[in-house]
Amino acid sequence: MSLFTDLRRSVKRLFAVWHARNLEFLRDRTSLVFTLGVPVALVVAMALIFGGPPRPLFKVGVLAPMPTVAAYPFLGERYFQFVEQPREAAAIHLVSRNDLDLLLDLRQRPVRFWAIADSPKGYMAEKLLLQVDPQAVRQPITGVATRYIDWLFPGVLGMNLMFTCLMGAGYVVVRYRRNGFLKRLSATPVSAFEFLSAQVLSRLGLALAVTLILYVGISNVIHFHNAGSNALLLLVAVLGSLSLIAFGLIVAARFASEEVVGGLLNFLTWPMMLLSGVWFSLEGSPRWMQLVAQLFPLTHILQAVRAITLDGAGAATIGVDLAYLAGTTLVFLAAGAYSFRWRPD
Amino acid sequence: MIIDSPNTALLQVDNLVKRYADNTAVDGLSFSVPEGCCFGLLGPNGAGKTTTIEIMEGILAPTAGAVRYRGAPLGERFRAEAGILFQKTALQDFLTVRQTLNLFRGLYDHGLSVQEVIRLCALEKLLKRDNKKLSGGQLQRLLLGVALVNDPSILFLDEPTTGLDPQARRRFWELVQSIKAQRKTIILTTHYMEEAELLCDEIVIVDHGKIIAQGAPQALLRQHFQAVLLELPAEDWTPAARALGIAFFEAAGRVELTTDDLEGTLRRLMQSAVSLAHLRIRPPNLEDLFLELTGKDLRA
Numbered sequence: 001m002s003l004f005t006d007l008r009r010s011v012k013r014l015f016a017v018w019h020a021r022n023l024e025f026l027r028d029r030t031s032l033v034f035t036l037g038v039p040v041a042l043v044v045a046m047a048l049i050f051g052g053p054p055r056p057l058f059k060v061g062v063l064a065p066m067p068t069v070a071a072y073p074f075l076g077e078r079y080f081q082f083v084e085q086p087r088e089a090a091a092i093h094l095v096s097r098n099d100l101d102l103l104l105d106l107r108q109r110p111v112r113f114w115a116i117a118d119s120p121k122g123y124m125a126e127k128l129l130l131q132v133d134p135q136a137v138r139q140p141i142t143g144v145a146t147r148y149i150d151w152l153f154p155g156v157l158g159m160n161l162m163f164t165c166l167m168g169a170g171y172v173v174v175r176y177r178r179n180g181f182l183k184r185l186s187a188t189p190v191s192a193f194e195f196l197s198a199q200v201l202s203r204l205g206l207a208l209a210v211t212l213i214l215y216v217g218i219s220n221v222i223h224f225h226n227a228g229s230n231a232l233l234l235l236v237a238v239l240g241s242l243s244l245i246a247f248g249l250i251v252a253a254r255f256a257s258e259e260v261v262g263g264l265l266n267f268l269t270w271p272m273m274l275l276s277g278v279w280f281s282l283e284g285s286p287r288w289m290q291l292v293a294q295l296f297p298l299t300h301i302l303q304a305v306r307a308i309t310l311d312g313a314g315a316a317t318i319g320v321d322l323a324y325l326a327g328t329t330l331v332f333l334a335a336g337a338y339s340f341r342w343r344p345d
Numbered sequence: 346m347i348i349d350s351p352n353t354a355l356l357q358v359d360n361l362v363k364r365y366a367d368n369t370a371v372d373g374l375s376f377s378v379p380e381g382c383c384f385g386l387l388g389p390n391g392a393g394k395t396t397t398i399e400i401m402e403g404i405l406a407p408t409a410g411a412v413r414y415r416g417a418p419l420g421e422r423f424r425a426e427a428g429i430l431f432q433k434t435a436l437q438d439f440l441t442v443r444q445t446l447n448l449f450r451g452l453y454d455h456g457l458s459v460q461e462v463i464r465l466c467a468l469e470k471l472l473k474r475d476n477k478k479l480s481g482g483q484l485q486r487l488l489l490g491v492a493l494v495n496d497p498s499i500l501f502l503d504e505p506t507t508g509l510d511p512q513a514r515r516r517f518w519e520l521v522q523s524i525k526a527q528r529k530t531i532i533l534t535t536h537y538m539e540e541a542e543l544l545c546d547e548i549v550i551v552d553h554g555k556i557i558a559q560g561a562p563q564a565l566l567r568q569h570f571q572a573v574l575l576e577l578p579a580e581d582w583t584p585a586a587r588a589l590g591i592a593f594f595e596a597a598g599r600v601e602l603t604t605d606d607l608e609g610t611l612r613r614l615m616q617s618a619v620s621l622a623h624l625r626i627r628p629p630n631l632e633d634l635f636l637e638l639t640g641k642d643l644r645a
Contacts, residue, residue: 180435184491187402187429188452189421343404 030260041267056081058125059284061091061103072106074132080125083284096141097310098151099281101125110135119148146310149222154305155278157214161237162272162298164210165244169203170252170261177344178256186342193337200245200333207241208234228308232315236308239325240301246332247297253336256344272298300324355380355499355530356401361410363396363554370396371407372554378547380498383521383531385545385562387538389639393554394534395432398503401532402429414499425453428497430488432504432534436476442487443472449491456495466490466520482513489520499530506540518543538632548631552639562631569634572605576625585617594636603629 026032057079066084069076085091085103094100095114102125105112113129113136115122129136173196176182185195218224226233251264275282275289276298282290293299304321307313315322354377363371370393378384388394399405401412403419414423436445446459446468463469466486471479479487485505492500502521506514514537521544525531535541541548542562550558558565582593582600591610593602604610607626615621 176435176437180431180433181437183404184429184431184434184436185452186404187424187427187431188449188495189424189454190452 028257028259030257058101058121059083060125061085061094061100063088063091063105063107067106074129077128081284092141094283097146097306098148099283102129110137112137112139114139114141116141150224150310151306153218153222153224154302154309157211158298158302158305159273159278160214161207161211161241161301162244162269164207165203165241166248166265166269168206169199169245170248170265171258173199173249173252174255174258174261182342192340193333196249196333196336196340199249200242203245204238204241208237211237226309227312232308233305235322236301236304239322239329240297242329243297243325243332246329246336249336250332250339253339254341272296277302297325297328353379355415357413358401359411361397361400361412362408363400363405364408369554371400374551374556376549376556376559378530378532380530381528382546383525383533383544385541385548386532386534386551387541387548387635388551392552394551395503397551398501398532398534402427402501425495426498428492428495428500430492430502430505434488438477440476441473442468442476445476445487446490446494450494453495457493462490462493465493482509482516485509485517486520497529499532500524502531502533504534504536506535506537538630538635542631550635550638557638566629566631566634569637570603570629572603573607574601574603574627574629574633575610576601577619578623581620581623583618586614586619589613589617
């Protein structure tokens with residue numbers, strides 16, 4: 001009887017707290033909208049990106065002109081995406097970087113093909129091709145062929161950088177606003193731009209330290225070789241971090257609810273993770289998707305880092321990416337300072 | 346005395362209005378704060394004190410009206426020369442007392458040395474303590490220190506002693522008096538009339554967003570009371586006394602009445618068999634004036 005009474009009282013207390021928390025959540029309209037809105041937006045985004053027929057497993061370049069399926073039946077294979085490539089050298093380069101799993105030259109017989117043997121997908125694509133066309137002849141890839149892990153590694157670093165930068169600074173500012181510390185600062189001569197810049201620089205140090213630890217540690221484990229300049233890599237990391245942190249601060253410029261900001265940041269990180277080339281190349285993807293991807297700072301970070309580490313690119317080659325990252329940093333900081341509120345609306 | 350000339354006023358408030366969707370918190374307030382004055386802004390809960398002081402601090406924008414500091418709109422000079430202790434002030438987490446003072450000192454070009462602030466606010470023994478581990482009185486001393494780091498010309502104290510125990514409150518008053526002695530201008534809001542009477546040279550009493558009295562505390566008392574105040578235990582207040590027709594106020598087991606004819610009133614009370622054994626006669630204070638002006642009913 002006593003145990004039952006204790007249990008009943010416990011459930012009653014639990015219910016009271018549960019009910020109050022639900023009321024709090026439901027009455028915070030902004031939070032409610034974002035919390036429920038983000039999954040809906042994700043569903044729409046996933047439908048756009050992954051909807052339609054099943055996604056191909058292999059991405060195969062075909063040197064132009066692309067013949068018909070009747071002329072070469074392998075082009076009719078399911079789960080292969082065939083992308084016409086106008087220039088042979090550029091297409092071979094894409095294979096060497098794992099942006100394409102296989103490249104076919106169907107302009108002559110026997111058919112020539114290029115693939116990286118130690119790429120799992122390249123290996124499988126080659127096996128399947130030879131089942132259909134045993135006469136196809138493998139061509140050597142000049143220069144150093146890239147392992148998939150070498151292609152993936154910058155993506156992992158970039159993703160970690162994105163989370164460190166976007167999440168950290170944004171949440172701190174929201175907490176400061178909610179607990180009234182920002183209100184106290186607003187009574188001093190410090191300006192919104194100065195405050196935000198200080199947050200950016202503080203987070204930058206942390207982001208760079210974390211990235212450096214990951215870079216050194218994982219490089220040793222996977223025997224990663226940077227074909228380019230480490231100084232240039234650091235410059236990309238600095239500009240990329242600045243851009244991402246400033247981006248996060250725009251989100252945190254007004255809100256006083258961690259739930260709202262969490263929802264918004266989720267809303268931003270998911271498309272970046274899917275479209276910026278963290279896990280897979282957007283080669284052969286619809287044009288609109290590639291254009292959207294170019295808006296994200298993470299895309300430019302990964303493009304620049306892969307160009308440096310895989311191709312040994314110099315500053316001139318990645319100049320556009322560096323300029324984009326620097327420009328977005330300034331634009332995001334200015335927008336953040338403009339829309340910044342010291343106290344909750 | 347309230348000085349109305351804008352030439353001598355450090356802070357000038359003109360026709361201040363603050364409207365929210367469902368109420369008008371401040372409704373046309375105008376007054377001046379002379380340099381070197383400790384100026385009290387008093388009023389019951391919801392009277393518009395905090396809204397008014399936050400507009401004066403430049404934290405909140407008014408719907409209409411203006412606040413001028415040294416004859417100019419509130420701007421960079423004001424922010425550099427004002428010290429503020431909010432009603433609820435949050436500090437950065439995980440900082441010690443010294444680190445907090447260093448942080449705020451770093452935001453100003455000019456001001457006191459951190460060591461001087463530490464001495465002024467008696468923080469010597471707390472320097473390595475985490476902000477979060479300070480008692481109420483210690484935290485208020487630190488917050489006062491934060492407000493003093495820029496050696497302000499004008500200091501805003503919004504209910505600075507609310508929630509403090511009597512010892513801590515008196516310690517805080519001593520600190521404020523030492524700041525007053527340096528001829529700094531202080532704007533104080535408080536619910537403690539004893540505090541206002543002790544510290545303020547001038548007061549404004551606001552209610553429903555409007556000024557209902559302004560002046561020096563003693564002048565206001567003279568203006569509103571020509572009488573003395575009598576206090577009696579409620580059990581001594583006989584039915585016969587209740588029937589005398591003397592206005593009285595009863596609360597917390599005590600009866601209060603004011604009279605300008607002390608002898609006549611005492612005679613009538615004795616005739617009504619009122620025991621005078623526990624009678625207390627005293628001059629009215631600021632709390633009596635406050636209750637007189639704002640009413641004695643509990644505010645919603």
